[in-house]
């Protein structure tokens with residue numbers, strides 16, 4: 001059974017596209033046939049992070065309008081035979097996507113893929129609604145700061161009331177992914193801690209991705225950060241994929257690297 | 269002491285206090301001028317939830333009304349409302365409705381700011397079972413009409429941006445209530461989890477209504493229109509299990 005996974009947040013710039021690329025690639029590397037769908041019409045970003053921007057011919061809107069078929073539109077990833085990307089249109093506006101159109105494309109994708117990863121645009125308006133409406137599971141990407149947590153909370157409300165599953169009396173399975181986490185800044189009281197965020201959102205924690213130079217480096221090279229298995233962010237994303245597939249993996253990168261003053265004094 | 273001084277003292281003794289309060293009010297938003305259909309549709313709604321409409325003060329909004337309303341039309345409208353237990357207290361609409369409002373001895377309020385939500389008609393019985401998975405509903409259970417005041421039970425977290433109202437009864441929430449959300453009840457509000465949003469009990473004036481919560485972290489609490497905001501709440505029993513009730517005309521917060 002194909003699973004539709006939405007990567008959503010409410011707030012912009014928190015790491016949805018980075019996460020879509022990493023999780024999608026991670027699933028494909030573990031043998032699942034995966035497609036990552038870019039719902040951010042007009043802002044096409046995913047293809048850059050996946051490093052396939054030079055091979056885009058047709059896009060999501062073409063596919064919905066019947067200008068192209070699935071084979072012509074999907075871009076095969078260079079690194080994994082299991083991975084495909086459905087790019088967003090750069091020239092159209094977000095009204096080009098319709099609920100029926102999206103449903104039609106998702107239904108087609110369900111026939112071939114194990115996982116359909118939907119990279120949601122920011123906000124809680126139409127684009128974000130379309131990206132989450134048909135989802136079976138949602139990864140809510142949150143940064144450890146108050147406004148991001150508040151927006152995620154709002155998005156969780158929409159997932160439980162404005163989705164197809166909720167309309168059928170069912171629920172979308174929710175996962176919390178805390179990204180850009182900096183234990184040092186948490187210790188200094190500049191950021192919310194993992195437990196603060198868990199306490200407010202009260203949904204299961206899928207993973208904590210540390211703030212990492214590796215992310216920017218990876219996106220500049222067009223290689224999903226999960227491929228960089230030496231990096232902390234890459235490893236944290238791999239752990240998250242394992243958990244998504246049902247494995248129990250302890251959380252890492254939650255503590256500050258350097259010893260705090262007290263620890264240094266008492267050798268803790 | 270002269271008698272004059274005595275009089276002075278009495279004169280200064282306040283016979284009233286001016287107070288700010290917040291009350292949720294039902295708005296009847298008129299979209300069409302059709303008295304017969306209005307009467308029929310209102311009667312239907314009243315039949316669904318008689319408690320809800322008994323002596324309910326309402327505000328009549330004319331903002332969405334396309335055609336003009338004359339005084340005869342307005343009087344007919346008011347009569348239909350009163351016949352069904354509603355007590356119109358004010359009109360709401362642009363300034364040109366002022367003469368009309370004055371003729372009908374109603375207050376004219378300026379157009380609303382769009383914070384209102386459509387009230388779902390309190391469906392008899394369905395309220396309490398609505399949150400359970402469909403399979404758990406006993407067949408036939410929904411056939412009996414509700415008796416007494418309906419209680420609304422919410423089992424999922426109430427998230428930022430969401431509003432939950434229990435018309436004519438109590439509201440019970442078995443999950444966290446997020447900052448940026450709002451709970452409203454004509455009766456009591458119980459929150460078995462942290463209360464971080466707003467909670468307004470007794471919104472139709474029940475001064476006996478109370479708020480109970482496991483951890484008081486609210487943005488605002490109110491009983492029958494008397495309210496306190498987070499800034500004041502933080503000073504006592506913050507993050508503790510409390511009950512909040514009306515003591516005279518101030519809110520009393522007591523440990524549970």
Ligand SMILES: Nc1ncnc2c1ncn2[C@@H]1O[C@H](COP(=O)(O)OP(=O)(O)OP(=O)(O)O)[C@@H](O)[C@H]1O
Nearest residue numbers: 012013014015016017018122180210211212215216
């Ligand atoms: N763990 C991380 N460490 C450091 N930088 C990160 C991390 N995750 C994301 N970023 C950076 O944050 C920025 C936003 O990331 P991304 O584009 O994935 O967010 P988004 O939620 O998709 O944004 P939008 O809402 O605009 O679609 C990028 O510059 C990215 O490199």
Ligand SMILES: [Mg+2]
Nearest residue numbers: 016017040045
């Ligand atoms: Mg993005």
